[in-house]
Amino acid sequence: MAMWNPWRGCHRHSEGCKYCYIHKGDARKGIDTNNIVKTDNFYAPIAKNKRGDYKIKSGQNVYLCFSTDFLIEEADIWRDECWEMIKERSDLHFIFLTKRIERFTECIPDDWNDGYENVTVGCTVENQSNADYRLSVFNGLPIKHKNIICQPMIEKINLELYLSEVELIVVGGESDKNARPLNYDWVLDIREQCKVSNVRFEFRQCGTYFIKDGKEYTLNTRELCSQARKANINL
Numbered sequence: 634m635a636m637w638n639p640w641r642g643c644h645r646h647s648e649g650c651k652y653c654y655i656h657k658g659d660a661r662k663g664i665d666t667n668n669i670v671k672t673d674n675f676y677a678p679i680a681k682n683k684r685g686d687y688k689i690k691s692g693q694n695v696y697l698c699f700s701t702d703f704l705i706e707e708a709d710i711w712r713d714e715c716w717e718m719i720k721e722r723s724d725l726h727f728i729f730l731t732k733r734i735e736r737f738t739e740c741i742p743d744d745w746n747d748g749y750e751n752v753t754v755g756c757t758v759e760n761q762s763n764a765d766y767r768l769s770v771f772n773g774l775p776i777k778h779k780n781i782i783c784q785p786m787i788e789k790i791n792l793e794l795y796l797s798e799v800e801l802i803v804v805g806g807e808s809d810k811n812a813r814p815l816n817y818d819w820v821l822d823i824r825e826q827c828k829v830s831n832v833r834f835e836f837r838q839c840g841t842y843f844i845k846d847g848k849e850y851t852l853n854t855r856e857l858c859s860q861a862r863k864a865n866i867n868l
């Protein structure tokens with residue numbers, strides 16, 4: 634597994650961005666997250682060592698833009714070069730998440746056709762209105778590997794209309810002292826939708842405030858993922 638952040642910075646885009654950990658982390662360091670800048674790692678996928686081998690070894694998943702959004706407007710001038718690198722490294726699998734799926738068709742390269750085999754796109758939705766808006770766009774897009782990410786999930790979401798083309802649904806709560814609570818019933822409800830449609834399901838993290846059987850629990854950040862794993866409900 635490798636991380637690749639060719640640029641940094643992002644703008645809050647919707648309700649799910651309210652307690653964005655990138656903004657919180659930058660604020661602590663006095664960095665303006667709204668300033669979108671290229672990083673020194675821009676060419677990481679094609680960087681080579683002294684022997685002439687790629688530094689990122691073949692066969693790995695590369696998590697792309699996990700501290701920004703690959704489809705953000707300011708990166709339009711840089712993205713074509715990224716696609717070239719993604720093409721060159723067909724031996725790697727690139728995964729990016731976006732809250733800006735409506736920009737997808739204007740961000741793809743000329744030879745995209747029905748999608749690159751080595752790219753997975755995760756469409757992030759946090760509530761029903763954004764699920765209906767973004768997933769109705771996502772559904773028809775030519776992408777070989779599609780995931781839906783409901784994290785942070787801030788209300789009950791019905792995905793039934795949008796499950797036919799996706800490989801994986803990820804669900805998770807919000808992490809923040811002011812986080813909106815995650816109700817375990819919503820998680821189980823999505824799990825049931827996945828079961829009916831035969832789609833993989835992963836409960837990735839609880840929320841800081843987690844409601845189960847009508848009782849609200851407050852969890853530490855470090856136990857959000859382990860508690861989700863303990864639920865043992867992945868499909």
Ligand code: SF4
Nearest residue numbers: 643644645650653701
């Ligand atoms: S799109 Fe992602 S990285 Fe950008 S502000 Fe929203 S949560 Fe943060």
